[in-house]
Amino acid sequence: MFLHPLVAAFMVLWLSFVGHGILVDRSGPLIFLWGMFAFGVVIVAVGFVPEVITAKRLITLALKSASVNTVQIHPA
Numbered sequence: 001m002f003l004h005p006l007v008a009a010f011m012v013l014w015l016s017f018v019g020h021g022i023l024v025d026r027s028g029p030l031i032f033l034w035g036m037f038a039f040g041v042v043i044v045a046v047g048f049v050p051e052v053i054t055a056k057r058l059i060t061l062a063l064k065s066a067s068v069n070t071v072q073i074h075p076a
Helices: 007-026 030-068
Strands: none
Touching: 007 030
């Protein structure tokens, strides 16, 4: 599973600008910049990881039930 391309692009831009501010520019208070960076990572993880776990469980369940319901034909 993957993030939506627009979400991924937005997060790359956001985290790169904030990371640049932390490492190079130092234009704002460091605690604020680190907080923004952590917030960006956490918000993606909280929204994405549980959905991946749920989707993985559902796909596994569907594949297991599909293999149980198949008819096996043995050559005579």
